[in-house]
Amino acid sequence: MSFFNDGFLPFFSEPRFSKMIFYSLFIHLFLFGAIIGIPPSFQRNIDFVPFYTVDLVNLPSTMLPQLSAKTEGANTKIGAEPSKSLALPKETKGAKKSLQEMDYGRELAATIAKIKENVAKERARAGEEEIARTIAQIREKIAVKGEGGGGLTNTKVTPSGFTTPAPYALTPGSYQMNLYLTVIWEKIRNSWILAPNLIQGKKDLESIIAIKIRKNGEIVDMNFEKRSGNHYLDESVMRAIKKANPFPPLPVGFREEYLEIGIRFLPSDLG
Amino acid sequence: MKRQWIYVVVVLAVLSLVMACICRPKAVKPTEEAAKLIPPAEKKMEEEVIAAKEPAAVKEAEVKEEVSMKPVEEVSPLEDIHFAFDDYSLTDEAKAILEKNATWMKNNPNAKVRIEGNCDERGTNEYNMALGERRANSGKKYLIKLGIMEPQLSTISYGEEKPLDPGHNEEAWAKNRRDHFPIVK
Amino acid sequence: MKPKRIMNKRLPKVLLLIGIVLILFETLEIASAKIYIDIHTPSTRKLPIAIDPFKNLGTIPDKENISSQLIGVMTHDLEISGFFQIIDPKSFIENPQTAGITSDKINWTDWSTIGAEALVKGGFSLDGKNLMMEGRLFDVIQGKFLAGKRYFGKVEDFRLMAHKLVNEIIYQLTGEKSIFETKIAFVSTLSGNKEIYLMDVDGENRQRITSHRSICLSPVWSPDGKRMLFTSYKRGNPDIYLKDIFYGNENIISKEKGLNISPAFSPDGKKIALTLSVEDGNSELFLINLNGNKLDRLTTDWGTDVSPSFSPDGKRIAFVSDRSGSPQIYSLNVEDKSVKRLTFEGNYNASPEWSPRGDKIAFSRMMGNKFDIYVMDPDGSNCQKLTSIGNNEDPSWSPNGRYLIFSSDRERGKKLYIMQANGANQIRVTSGKGEDTSPAWSPMIGER
Numbered sequence: 001m002s003f004f005n006d007g008f009l010p011f012f013s014e015p016r017f018s019k020m021i022f023y024s025l026f027i028h029l030f031l032f033g034a035i036i037g038i039p040p041s042f043q044r045n046i047d048f049v050p051f052y053t054v055d056l057v058n059l060p061s062t063m064l065p066q067l068s069a070k071t072e073g074a075n076t077k078i079g080a081e082p083s084k085s086l087a088l089p090k091e092t093k094g095a096k097k098s099l100q101e102m103d104y105g106r107e108l109a110a111t112i113a114k115i116k117e118n119v120a121k122e123r124a125r126a127g128e129e130e131i132a133r134t135i136a137q138i139r140e141k142i143a144v145k146g147e148g149g150g151g152l153t154n155t156k157v158t159p160s161g162f163t164t165p166a167p168y169a170l171t172p173g174s175y176q177m178n179l180y181l182t183v184i185w186e187k188i189r190n191s192w193i194l195a196p197n198l199i200q201g202k203k204d205l206e207s208i209i210a211i212k213i214r215k216n217g218e219i220v221d222m223n224f225e226k227r228s229g230n231h232y233l234d235e236s237v238m239r240a241i242k243k244a245n246p247f248p249p250l251p252v253g254f255r256e257e258y259l260e261i262g263i264r265f266l267p268s269d270l271g
Numbered sequence: 272m273k274r275q276w277i278y279v280v281v282v283l284a285v286l287s288l289v290m291a292c293i294c295r296p297k298a299v300k301p302t303e304e305a306a307k308l309i310p311p312a313e314k315k316m317e318e319e320v321i322a323a324k325e326p327a328a329v330k331e332a333e334v335k336e337e338v339s340m341k342p343v344e345e346v347s348p349l350e351d352i353h354f355a356f357d358d359y360s361l362t363d364e365a366k367a368i369l370e371k372n373a374t375w376m377k378n379n380p381n382a383k384v385r386i387e388g389n390c391d392e393r394g395t396n397e398y399n400m401a402l403g404e405r406r407a408n409s410g411k412k413y414l415i416k417l418g419i420m421e422p423q424l425s426t427i428s429y430g431e432e433k434p435l436d437p438g439h440n441e442e443a444w445a446k447n448r449r450d451h452f453p454i455v456k
Numbered sequence: 457m458k459p460k461r462i463m464n465k466r467l468p469k470v471l472l473l474i475g476i477v478l479i480l481f482e483t484l485e486i487a488s489a490k491i492y493i494d495i496h497t498p499s500t501r502k503l504p505i506a507i508d509p510f511k512n513l514g515t516i517p518d519k520e521n522i523s524s525q526l527i528g529v530m531t532h533d534l535e536i537s538g539f540f541q542i543i544d545p546k547s548f549i550e551n552p553q554t555a556g557i558t559s560d561k562i563n564w565t566d567w568s569t570i571g572a573e574a575l576v577k578g579g580f581s582l583d584g585k586n587l588m589m590e591g592r593l594f595d596v597i598q599g600k601f602l603a604g605k606r607y608f609g610k611v612e613d614f615r616l617m618a619h620k621l622v623n624e625i626i627y628q629l630t631g632e633k634s635i636f637e638t639k640i641a642f643v644s645t646l647s648g649n650k651e652i653y654l655m656d657v658d659g660e661n662r663q664r665i666t667s668h669r670s671i672c673l674s675p676v677w678s679p680d681g682k683r684m685l686f687t688s689y690k691r692g693n694p695d696i697y698l699k700d701i702f703y704g705n706e707n708i709i710s711k712e713k714g715l716n717i718s719p720a721f722s723p724d725g726k727k728i729a730l731t732l733s734v735e736d737g738n739s740e741l742f743l744i745n746l747n748g749n750k751l752d753r754l755t756t757d758w759g760t761d762v763s764p765s766f767s768p769d770g771k772r773i774a775f776v777s778d779r780s781g782s783p784q785i786y787s788l789n790v791e792d793k794s795v796k797r798l799t800f801e802g803n804y805n806a807s808p809e810w811s812p813r814g815d816k817i818a819f820s821r822m823m824g825n826k827f828d829i830y831v832m833d834p835d836g837s838n839c840q841k842l843t844s845i846g847n848n849e850d851p852s853w854s855p856n857g858r859y860l861i862f863s864s865d866r867e868r869g870k871k872l873y874i875m876q877a878n879g880a881n882q883i884r885v886t887s888g889k890g891e892d893t894s895p896a897w898s899p900m901i902g903e904r
Contacts, residue, residue, distance in 0.1 A: 018468075022467055022468060022471055025471055025475065026471045026474070026475075029471070029474060029475035029478050030474070030478070032478060033478030181491065181493060184493070185493050185495065188493075188495060189495050189497070189498070189499050190499045191499070192495065192498040192499055192500075193498055193499070193500040193501070193502070193503055193504070193573060194498040194500075194501065195501050195502065195503065195539050195630065196501060197539075197630065197632070197858075198630055198631070208492075231631070232629075232630065232631060235595075235598075236498070238598065239573060239595070239597040239598060240498075242597045242598065243568070243573075243597055259491075260490060260491075261490065261491045261492065261493060262490060262491070262492040262493070263492075263493050263495065264492055264493065264494045264495070265495050266494060266495070266496050267496065267497070267498065268496055
């Protein structure tokens with residue numbers, strides 16, 4: 001403690017100057033802390049759905065290296081509109097228009113063409129009646145729930161659908177991370193099979209699996225972080241993760257040994 | 272003075288390093304793997320003796336395969352009367368026919384007549400049986416009003432079970448919505 | 457001077473501490489941030505399942521091709537259940553020489569690559585007139601054995617063994633006791649007259665159980681599944697018969713003058729509701745006991761009252777009445793006889809059937825000159841249309857309330873179809889000649 005007294009005193013012997021310094025320091029530190037935020041939870045949730053939203057297509061892994069080269073100074077207009085999270089063919093048209101505005105719009109447009117093709121196939125396969133019924137149910141639920149499909153909670157949503165991510169997400173390569181998360185979201189979802197009657201109409205079930213993804217995309221650890229209590233739901237989500245293994249390699253800029261994420265399965269939308 | 276500032280910076284740096292180490296993202300303690308389904312062991316197999324099959328229901332050795340039900344139509348000197356859909360009231364035409372029928376019956380007092388109420392195939396069998404009965408009763412009441420004695424009459428409903436015309440169109444249905452008056456012994 | 461001094465000494469310390477704390481908060485937060493991804497809807501609802509041809513584990517050759525018959529029955533059942541997507545056997549890549557039926561001899565990737573998540577393997581052996589069949593269920597993705605059963609019986613019982621195995625598979629994968637050992641009673645004109653038949657849920661094993669050579673209608677199961685009520689014109693008048701299904705004997709329990717029609721068993725099996733017209737020439741609902749003695753008269757209005765169906769708790773009866781001018785569905789309180797109208801749309805609502813779960817009433821409604829099957833809540837709200845093609849009538853619930861069987865003329869002639877309680881997965885189960893109507897699903901049979 002002595003150095004405080006010895007070291008500082010001569011420096012701050014002039015009252016006005018020292019006051020100024022102190023208040024300035026205090027305000028700076030306070031603002032700094034406030035900007036970082038002292039959130040009640042220590043988790044950064046990305047509840048989202050990919051910005052182009054159809055169930056069936058995996059973004060080709062060859063796209064990732066290309067994109068990472070272009071993201072130095074890429075514009076930050078990436079976000080997601082929650083209501084687009086549900087795979088209504090109508091909505092992808094809107095996504096297509098705005099995406100074409102970007103430099104790599106062409107590649108994405110090609111993907112979207114593929115997506116539309118797959119949607120058409122899926123329609124034929126599933127039958128019109130089923131889809132009409134599902135769409136009607138989904139529409140009801142959109143009307144009721146609004147943002148029920150989840151969205152990027154760290155972004156603000158404007159009518160145009162794309163916004164800047166919150167400042168604390170702006171680490172180098174964060175755009176690639178979002179893209180990567182979209183890809184694995186898609187893959188897990190495509191692997192998840194669950195008959196609606198198995199959860200007996202309960203709407204608030206939640207099952208969370210924590211996984212560690214190595215740089216090469218391999219999942220090395222998968223464990224239940226939370227069980228829903230419904231045995232069939234829990235089995236189905238574990239199978240989904242196992243089927244989705246391995247993922248594409250992690251984005252190039254990722255420095256740590258593993259990417260640790262939690263997958264939350266919330267089957268609230270089953271008809 | 273510089274020394275003190277360096278001190279401060281070093282302390283801060285050390286402290287933040289320490290905090291970072293302590294607060295390394297902990298994997299939440301993993302719970303055990305997916306629950307075991309019943310039964311657990313591979314080798315166990317349930318031996319089950321299938322209960323003796325239930326005593327056979329009455330089995331007919333031969334089953335004739337005739338598709339259509341041929342309605343056995345009894346020829347009668349009395350004419351049918353017809354009804355509107357889901358209706359059992361008598362039209363003027365029906366009343367005229369009943370008057371003719373009544374005349375014949377008065378001339379043949381020993382002939383017993385059965386009034387059979389029928390419906391078209393639409394609707395449930397059960398409701399149509401009740402409707403057929405109402406149609407038969409309609410006819411019977413009017414004949415009694417015309418002076419026929421009750422013992423000469425009997426009623427039965429066949430609902431949609433004995434259509435005159437097996438077709439599935441309005442023409443066939445109109446023919447089937449009727450009272451029929453066979454002579455019975 | 458003193459206050460300033462204190463300020464000079466303490467304030468910097470305090471501020472520095474606050475600064476450190478804030479910085480630490482920040483590192484704390486960054487260091488422990490974990491990303492979560494939310495998924496709300498699965499991509500598929502039907503579980504892909506593969507059924508491998510059963511191995512002949514015995515020495516007697518399989519001349520009657522029991523293996524493919526067993527697979528055929530199981531595949532059909534699993535399709536009817538609506539839970540599964542059956543993987544085409546043509547896509548199987550496993551080498552039958554090297555693979556076995558126990559999990560140590562199964563290469564899981566052989567099955568996961570073709571998309572299977574569940575796998576059924578089994579074997580059988582013949583011994584004269586006897587058959588042993590065993591089946592094993594595996595989780596392909598997690599590579600583990602789930603359950604197995606072995607059955608012994610006569611060769612001609614192979615269907616029953618297959619149905620039992622299917623019930624076991626469904627129980628293991630969904631926790632639900634399924635209906636593949638139950639029976640369906642129905643009316644068919646196959647023999648030239650309307651007679652009562654029994655069949656398995658998949659439409660096989662058809663047996664005629666009446667030979668009245670007249671007109672038989674409206675079969676109804678007793679709650680213990682051993683007896684059946686039905687209407688017959690055998691004596692020249694519509695009378696109600698009570699038949700012991702397995703021993704064959706029949707008694708007439710109601711032979712009043714006029715109509716004796718549309719019987720229904722109470723859930724406790726002790727009373728029968730039915731329609732009689734004897735008392736005032738008008739069709740009314742009555743309650744009788746199994747000896748045919750009248751216990752109570754339930755309706756007294758001038759309209760036609762038919763087609764009673766008890767609620768599972770036995771306290772209410774849904775029925776059809778045209779007291780309002782057209783056939784509509786009403787709900788009657790058995791004790792105080794109070795009546796509430798349930799249907800207000802359409803001019804013809806009939807055939808009410810109360811679900812064994814008590815939460816729905818299925819019925820048929822005529823709209824635009826054709827009939828379709830609907831369900832509604834017991835108070836008449838939440839009407840939902842389940843069918844759309846052809847004329848669809850006579851709904852009957854499965855004992856677990858999950859399925860409905862009904863008669864439809866959407867293809868040539870009237871045949872029986874099964875669908876899920878929400879209208880999905882409509883599958884035809886009868887074929888051939890004859891018009892099939894008036895299906896009645898038996899109570900639950902089988903432990904699983």
